[in-house]
Amino acid sequence: MKLIIAVIQDKDSNRLSNALVENNFQATKLASTGGFLKAGNTTFLIGVKDEEVEDVLGIIQGNCKAREQLVAPVSPMGGNADSYVPYPVEVQVGGATVFIMPVEQFEKF
Amino acid sequence: MKLIIAVIQDKDSNRLSNALVENNFQATKLASTGGFLKAGNTTFLIGVKDEEVEDVLGIIQGNCKAREQLVAPVSPMGGNADSYVPYPVEVQVGGATVFIMPVEQFEKF
Amino acid sequence: MKLIIAVIQDKDSNRLSNALVENNFQATKLASTGGFLKAGNTTFLIGVKDEEVEDVLGIIQGNCKAREQLVAPVSPMGGNADSYVPYPVEVQVGGATVFIMPVEQFEKF
Ligand code: NI
Numbered sequence: 430m431k432l433i434i435a436v437i438q439d440k441d442s443n444r445l446s447n448a449l450v451e452n453n454f455q456a457t458k459l460a461s462t463g464g465f466l467k468a469g470n471t472t473f474l475i476g477v478k479d480e481e482v483e484d485v486l487g488i489i490q491g492n493c494k495a496r497e498q499l500v501a502p503v504s505p506m507g508g509n510a511d512s513y514v515p516y517p518v519e520v521q522v523g524g525a526t527v528f529i530m531p532v533e534q535f536e537k538f
Numbered sequence: 539m540k541l542i543i544a545v546i547q548d549k550d551s552n553r554l555s556n557a558l559v560e561n562n563f564q565a566t567k568l569a570s571t572g573g574f575l576k577a578g579n580t581t582f583l584i585g586v587k588d589e590e591v592e593d594v595l596g597i598i599q600g601n602c603k604a605r606e607q608l609v610a611p612v613s614p615m616g617g618n619a620d621s622y623v624p625y626p627v628e629v630q631v632g633g634a635t636v637f638i639m640p641v642e643q644f645e646k647f
Numbered sequence: 648m649k650l651i652i653a654v655i656q657d658k659d660s661n662r663l664s665n666a667l668v669e670n671n672f673q674a675t676k677l678a679s680t681g682g683f684l685k686a687g688n689t690t691f692l693i694g695v696k697d698e699e700v701e702d703v704l705g706i707i708q709g710n711c712k713a714r715e716q717l718v719a720p721v722s723p724m725g726g727n728a729d730s731y732v733p734y735p736v737e738v739q740v741g742g743a744t745v746f747i748m749p750v751e752q753f754e755k756f
């Protein structure tokens with residue numbers, strides 16, 4: 430038994446939840462902020478059998494991996510015209526920080 | 539030293555908190571959602587000595603165990619009369635998913 | 648690799664966050680309540696290399712240690728004049744409960 434603690438971006442949270450459910454893995458979500466990832470994030474707790482760890486890591490990587498995204502230019506508001514970028518820019522979104530923790534005993538009541 | 543991570547239903551949260559306090563165990567509660575249990579849930583972190591694990595598991599089981607509960611029929615609102623059940627039904631409530639984690643070092647400042 | 652789980656008082660949370668960032672440690676904060684510490688608290692998850700554990704413990708102790716604080720007297724409102732204390736009193740603030748957990752595998756996607 431292992432407990433997988435995965436910190437991911439909020440925007441990937443629903444997609445990861447759905448992918449885990451489709452594969453019959455159960456997860457609990459904890460509201461979390463800051464730190465490992467810049468934007469708002471969510472911490473997943475996923476209890477798995479030892480032989481399922483790689484499967485779940487694949488699901489996390491497939492749904493949350495850091496990737497580039499084109500962001501449309503935003504019209505300057507107020508006096509920020511100097512920093513206005515008139516073309517789409519690539520920003521990095523997503524990403525996951527994952528800890529696989531040993532579990533000594535597991536109980537379900 | 540062990541860290542007990544227990545995911546339980548919100549409705550059992552106060553009862554478990556009180557039972558832990560009465561038995562001189564300290565717990566931290568994390569707001570959590572979805573997953574291991576269907577309804578809203580709460581994740582308890584409880585730090586205990588090795589020899590106290592069984593006591594705390596007993597307290598969790600005694601206060602959070604999955605059980606049947608009779609739910610009174612609810613009058614149908616709007617057009618749901620087709621699915622109206624005119625007698626009390628048994629639903630499962632409660633339940634706890636519990637991970638007992640090894641702790642390498644413990645500090646209190 | 649270790650995962651440091653630190654429960655600290657809300658009032659020390661920003662100070663600890665800043666001190667961790669200044670020292671290039673990343674942390675995720677979980678909203679938490681009650682238990683190990685009386686007032687509102689925050690749970691930090693901090694992933695570190697084995698040789699960094701002592702550094703991080705020092706930063707937690709330096710920013711969150713339990714200490715005495717003088718609290719100014721509050722004018723009695725309503726009928727509480729009997730319990731009014733007309734001079735500043737020392738109360739204990741801060742404090743940290745810290746679990747250092749073994750990590751079996753760590754992944755960053
Ligand atoms: Ni195992």
Ligand code: NI
Pocket residue numbers: 539540588641
């Ligand atoms: Ni121990």
Ligand code: NI
Pocket residue numbers: 648649697750
């Ligand atoms: Ni290690």
